[in-house]
Amino acid sequence: NSGLVWFRSDLRVQDNPALYHASQQCSQVIGVYLLFPGQWKIQYDSNNKLYFWMQNLKALENELSKLNIPLIVASAESFSNAPATLLELSGKHHCQSLWLNDEYGVYEQQRDDDTERLFRHQSIPCHRYHQQTLFIPGTLRNKQGDYFKVFTPFKKYLFQQITPEQTQPLPAPVQQAPLSIKHINPESLEQLYKPTASHIDDHWPAGEAAAQNSLDSFLAGTIEEYHNQRDYPSIAGTSSLSPWLAAGTLSIRQCFHQALQANHGEMDTGNKGITTWISELIWREFYKHILFGFPRVSMHRAFKPETEQLQWQTNPSALKAWQEGRTGFPIVDAAMRQLTTTGWMHNRLRMITAMFLSKNLLIDWRLGEQFFMEHLIDGDLAANNGGWQWSASTGTDAAPYFRMFNPTSQSEKFDASGEFIRQWVPELANLDSKRIHTPHGDNRQMSLDCPDYPLPIVDHKASRQRVMDAFQALKS
Numbered sequence: 094n095s096g097l098v099w100f101r102s103d104l105r106v107q108d109n110p111a112l113y114h115a116s117q118q119c120s121q122v123i124g125v126y127l128l129f130p131g132q133w134k135i136q137y138d139s140n141n142k143l144y145f146w147m148q149n150l151k152a153l154e155n156e157l158s159k160l161n162i163p164l165i166v167a168s169a170e171s172f173s174n175a176p177a178t179l180l181e182l183s184g185k186h187h188c189q190s191l192w193l194n195d196e197y198g199v200y201e202q203q204r205d206d207d208t209e210r211l212f213r214h215q216s217i218p219c220h221r222y223h224q225q226t227l228f229i230p231g232t233l234r235n236k237q238g239d240y241f242k243v244f245t246p247f248k249k250y251l252f253q254q255i256t257p258e259q260t261q262p263l264p265a266p267v268q269q270a271p272l273s274i275k276h277i278n279p280e281s282l283e284q285l286y287k288p289t290a291s292h293i294d295d296h297w298p299a300g301e302a303a304a305q306n307s308l309d310s311f312l313a314g315t316i317e318e319y320h321n322q323r324d325y326p327s328i329a330g331t332s333s334l335s336p337w338l339a340a341g342t343l344s345i346r347q348c349f350h351q352a353l354q355a356n357h358g359e360m361d362t363g364n365k366g367i368t369t370w371i372s373e374l375i376w377r378e379f380y381k382h383i384l385f386g387f388p389r390v391s392m393h394r395a396f397k398p399e400t401e402q403l404q405w406q407t408n409p410s411a412l413k414a415w416q417e418g419r420t421g422f423p424i425v426d427a428a429m430r431q432l433t434t435t436g437w438m439h440n441r442l443r444m445i446t447a448m449f450l451s452k453n454l455l456i457d458w459r460l461g462e463q464f465f466m467e468h469l470i471d472g473d474l475a476a477n478n479g480g481w482q483w484s485a486s487t488g489t490d491a492a493p494y495f496r497m498f499n500p501t502s503q504s505e506k507f508d509a510s511g512e513f514i515r516q517w518v519p520e521l522a523n524l525d526s527k528r529i530h531t532p533h534g535d536n537r538q539m540s541l542d543c544p545d546y547p548l549p550i551v552d553h554k555a556s557r558q559r560v561m562d563a564f565q566a567l568k569s
């Protein structure tokens with residue numbers, strides 16, 4: 094009997110439950126991947142991410158070859174075509190079962206439920222597994238049976254509930270006998286999406302081996318100082334694993350398991366670098382549970398419904414200045430240029446730039462969320478939406494509205510020497526470490542030694558008052 098394994102954001106052979114169990118229970122396995130260009134456009138998925146995913150798909154094809162598992166890549170355009178496209182492929186290749194790992198966005202669930210229904214109707218069983226998170230979303234609830242809305246109690250409860258088996262990755266399946274069918278994919282798979290960012294292949298080489306190497310080397314070195322260095326963008330102090338985690342080239346269990354091993358099985362005591370990193374992995378988990386528990390966040394709606402009434406400003410020129418890194422706030426501009434040039438941005442800077450747009454400029458967080466998705470190589474609805482709504486104070490566990498970063502103090506604190514700014518804003522390269530944070534001084538007069546750098550587009554103090562007033566107005 095032949096099983097069809099549908100790959101999605103799980104582009105790996107290691108620790109892949111659908112693939113593993115299909116291989117255990119079927120005499121032969123065929124892999125399939127569907128391209129959804131129409132859907133990806135609606136979701137604002139960036140060319141950087143799609144380029145990276147296509148490279149990882151090629152790497153997956155290669156790994157599957159070693160196991161004699163052919164991979165068929167077909168275009169379905171939109172999610173609504175997935176059930177029929179899969180059924181046709183399943184019939185063509187005489188498959189008697191479908192295997193997949195669940196995804197938790199509203200539209201993904203709908204797509205998979207429709208697919209399962211259609212297959213069942215044809216008496217073809219659909220086997221669904223879980224791999225994206227440590228716990229199946231919806232299974233971690235507070236005493237009242239509700240979803241956790243605050244991170245710390247969620248993390249605490251997760252630590253109480255987790256078992257060693259839950260973090261144990263599955264091995265790759267064993268090699269099957271060669272099949273007569275070969276890989277089928279569009280000739281130009283690698284050329285389908287042209288990245289706008291440069292050096293993606295150097296920073297994030299495709300494939301499981303590269304992702305695993307990166308995890309190993311992070312755990313062997315950088316993680317020791319993670320708790321001290323993770324907030325400083327000029328230091329490569331974080332794992333940079335997010336693109337592989339988003340593509341599923343690497344699994345959360347692989348990360349969690351190896352981190353635990355490195356910390357003698359402890360999650361929240363022991364090595365400070367490791368426990369801090371584990372905590373960040375739980376943020377990922379938290380937002381995926383939120384995505385599942387509160388479907389409105391998949392639909393561009395605020396987690397806190399009352400904040401839908403906020404009076405956002407319509408200011409296309411300020412939005413453009415933010416997008417292009419020309420706000421006159423060096424740390425914001427350096428960060429935005431890092432994003433558009435590399436497809437990635439440091440976490441501290443994601444918070445600074447998101448707060449700047451949603452608070453200082455009072456521009457709707459949804460426009461920032463979209464711009465991030467259009468550029469990020471690690472774009473992930475749950476994490477991106479969670480991060481944006483946190484920053485805009487419209488989300489779960491959100492920063493209270495009166496907590497607002499001062500971009501200049503953030504810059505002085507987290508890029509004290511100005512090294513990061515100098516790397517991305519060459520107009521300021523000659524300024525010393527004091528002036529580089531406020532190149533035009535406090536009175537916002539154009540300085541002669543950086544004439545190409547814009548004046549600040551907003552006054553921090555006044556914009557702080559404006560956002561306070563806007564939130565206060567919600568109360569009345």
Ligand code: FAD
Binds near residue numbers: 332339438441443477
């Ligand atoms: P590390 O510090 O090494 O952390 C390890 C992993 O934990 C990350 O790869 C990621 O999978 C997870 N993680 C860490 N912090 C968070 C967090 N706050 N929320 C959720 N997961 C986390 N992360 C994405 O993966 N995709 C996004 O689209 C995304 N958008 C964001 C938007 C905003 C406005 C903010 C504030 C944060 C966003 N994040 C997003 C979270 C975080 O910034 C990135 O995961 C992190 O910068 C990736 O770098 P790293 O792999 O070196 O992280």
